[in-house]
Amino acid sequence: MKTAVHLSHILQQEVDGFTSAIERAETIRSSIFRHDWKQLTESLEKMEKLSGYLTALENERVHVFEKLRNEVEAGPSAGFYTVVVQLPKDEQDLVSELFRKLKSQVLQLQGVVWSIDAYTRSISTTIYDILQEIFPHKRGTMYSKSGKKRSTDNDPLVVNHQL
Numbered sequence: 352m353k354t355a356v357h358l359s360h361i362l363q364q365e366v367d368g369f370t371s372a373i374e375r376a377e378t379i380r381s382s383i384f385r386h387d388w389k390q391l392t393e394s395l396e397k398m399e400k401l402s403g404y405l406t407a408l409e410n411e412r413v414h415v416f417e418k419l420r421n422e423v424e425a426g427p428s429a430g431f432y433t434v435v436v437q438l439p440k441d442e443q444d445l446v447s448e449l450f451r452k453l454k455s456q457v458l459q460l461q462g463v464v465w466s467i468d469a470y471t472r473s474i475s476t477t478i479y480d481i482l483q484e485i486f487p488h489k490r491g492t493m494y495s496k497s498g499k500k501r502s503t504d505n506d507p508l509v510v511n512h513q514l
Contacts, residue, residue, distance in 0.1 A: 369456035
């Protein structure tokens, strides 16, 4: 089936794209660990472009899958494997293998992103706790846009955005 071949090409592109995203996320993580802010900025910009590419591929994959689902006359709620088992054996094997690889890549990327999140949250919490211990009198201090301390003993100001 021509649509199944098209779907397999898209899945392969997604697998390759997620492999790149995992590598980029690992670079982001190592940049954070090494405090290499220049490389971090560059990596984040590249990851943003890659994210747009992967989103476009995902949208195309959804569209092609819907077309394939209609071709095999499966219902609109039929899942991936329900549709795939209706393909010829060789196409079924290829598409299923690529889909499993894609799911694995997504989980790997989630793991790397989770480790970045856990590290940055723990560092942020640790720094906050240290600052609270060192400067307890600064707790609740407000600062102006220019960075100068401003008093907080005034009543809060309520702004009416409807005017």
